Amino acid sequence: MELSPPPSGLEAEYxxxxxxxxxxFLHELIxxxxxxxxxxxxxxxSRKAHLDLSGDLPNFLGSTAHIRNDPTWRVLPVPPRLQKRHVDIGDMAPCDTQRFIRALQSPAQGIQVDFDDGNCPTFFNQVKGIHNVIKAVNKQLPDVPHISQAPVLMLRPRAWNMVEHNMMVEGKEAPGPLFDFGLLMFHCGKMLFEHKCGPFFYLSKVESFMEARLWNKIFVWTQQKLGLPLGSIKATVLIENVLASFEMEEILYELREHSAGLNCGIWDYSASFVNKFGHRPAFLLPDRSKYVNIGKRFLRSYMDLLVQTCHRRGALATGGMAALLLPQDVHADSYSRVLASVKRLKLLEIHAGVDGFMVYDLNLIEPMQELFQIHTEGDNQLHQLRGDVRVTPEDLLSMPSGGVTLFGLRYNIAVGVPLLTLGFSGKGHFFYKGQVEDSATAEISRSQVWQWIRHQTRLEDDSRVVSRRLVTDITGELMMELGVHCRSDWSKRRLHTAADMFLEVVLKKHFPEFITSYLNQDHTFLSFQNLLQEEVLETDQQRAKL
Structure with a gap:
């Protein structure tokens, strides 16, 4: 095994x-x-190639019909700490120590401790974030409650597609999820179990029941290795891919001893349609800012099926994250409008039967908890079996009608480019037009721009074709607007590099499957991470002199 030297300033944590x-332990696991x-x-x-060559569409699997048709099996009941999951804090990158502390002090039921979409997975961020989790579990962070009293930690390792460049095992870079999961379990697993607070996980970007089966094998091996009882680990699987929506019951079955339920979120899920079928004209996804929301048939069917599937098997169903941010002035008209908007959208999920959902803004925790108290009874909605739901493959694959607007095109570019810029700074999310944007919204943004160029889609505004030239021109205009705020040559350089990389991604002939893995493997992006560490070290040295 080979390991990179410690990130500057994190020698003790390393x-x-x-x-x-x-x-x-890591060597054995990996x-x-x-x-x-x-x-x-x-x-x-192989599966993607088959779909492309055959023109087939996904369907419920015939080979696993016996699992879906057997009414008797259930997942093991979740522990008491997970029975009430009304409001989790989402996109919580634990390397942000101060925000992590505020989350631990909050009244939320849980925290999605995110090493994936809401986090930029530099070596610095992974080491600092995992170490902060260890400190939280051992009550070594200032002014935080004991883990038995704090919001429960839902640990989210990176997805399968991510690698850890800083660890080599038997001549190969380590899988990112095994690096994250292994360190978290080794250092925290027993303590969390002893205090009946875990270990609990979110599993990102699972596409099939075979992938759930692999996670289950990893859980069984890890529990045996660490001396934990079978079923100690519980995991919520994020159904972020259209193919996985046809295998939800099978995914629960594979994890039935370790399941904490399933989760649905609309942006990664919507982006997966472009990922799998974006070259097909029938799957043109219209302007997300105008035509894509949870009320649309394909998303509403997905949520209804997820709730029905979970509840008939005794598993919890959780909804997506409210990305809107409340204005600071509670007396402003805008505060009431934003709060009303969040309540309206989250009520749709509550009425669909979800047992909880996530918010980014900590100020939304209590208003959303009140929403559950008013509109539901008890700790969860497992009694809502949704016998009225009859979801067909056509329901899940029905694209919403609508076109493309100039506003939507500009919005997608305005989200995509700054996310790449922030990635060069070691950050995984930013705020734009009153809401948080992360790699999930970067995925849907760049996916839509790629698809609109691919199909030469016309704008509703003036019938112009979404072309290489139009996207390049709009990106250039955005660079002019953002460049005004750049205070150094470094900032300008990373902004223009991010714009070039965004254009590279959306203009490629073949769709890059994940923006995260594309960047994680890209030489330019990695070289900027090295420059970032040098800049951090130089800044620290200058501060020391002062």
Whole structure:
């Protein structure tokens, strides 16, 4: 095993994480399961190739019909700490120590401790974030309650597609999710279990029941290795892919001893349609700012099916994240408008039967908890079996009608480019037009721009074709607007590099599957991370002199 040197300023944290015992554990975990991670990634490629060559569309699997048709099986009941999951804080990158502390002090039921979409996975951020989790579990962060009293930690490792460049195991870079999961379990698993607070996880971007089966194998091996009872680990699977929506019941079945339920969120899920079928004209996804919302048939069917599937199997169903931010002035008209908008959207999810959802803004926690108290009874809605739901493949694959607007095109570019810029700064999200944007919204943004160019879609405004030239011109205009706020040559350089990379991604002949893995493997992006570490070190040295 080879490990990169510690990130500047994190020498003590690095030494605490990478002990001889933890490195031995990681080596075993990764050596055993890395070949199987490679296999499922190859299966994804094979499945996509089959869909492309055959023109077929996904359907409920005939080979697993016996699982869906068997009414008797259930997931194991979740522990008491997970029975009430009304409001979790989402996109919580634990490397942001102060925000992490505020979340631990909050009245939320849980925290999505995010090493994935809401986090930029630099080595610095992963080491600092994992170490902060260890400190929280051991009550070593200032002014935070004991883990038995704090919001429950829902740990979200990176998805299968991500690698950890700073660790080599048997001559190969380590899978990002195994690196994150292994360190978190080794250092925190027993303590969380002993205090009946975990270990609990979110699993990102699972596409099939075979991938759920692999996670289950990892859970079983880890529990045996660490001396934890079978079923100690509980995981909520994020159904972020259209293919997974046809296998939700099978995913629960594979994880039935370790399941904490399923989660639905609209942006990664919507982006997956472009990922899998974006070259087909029938799957043109219209302007998301105008025509894509949870009320549309394909998204409403997905949520209804998820709730029905979970509840008939005794599992919890959780909704997406409210990305809107409340204005600071509680007396402003805008405050009431934003709060009303969030309540309206989240009521749709509550009435669909979800047992909880996420918010980004900590000030939304209590208003959303009140919403659950007013409109539901008890800790969850497991009694809502949704026998009225009859979802067909046509329902799940029905694209909403609508076109493309100039506003929507500009909005997608305005989200995509700054996300790349912030990635060069080691940040995983930013705020735009009163809401938080992260890699999930970057995915849908760049996906739509790629697809609109691919199909030469015409704007509703003036019938112009969405072309290379139009997208390049709009990106240039945006650079002029953003460049005014750049205070250094470094800032200008990273802005223009981000714009070039965004154009590269949306103009490629073949659709890059994940923006995160595309950037994670890109030389320019990685070289900027090295420059960032040098800048941090230089700044620290200057401060020391002062």
């Amino acid at each position: 030494a605490a994480l990478f002990t001889p015992a933890s490195l031995h 050596s055993i399961f890395d070949p199987q991670v490679d296999q499922i990634l190859q299966q994804r490629v």
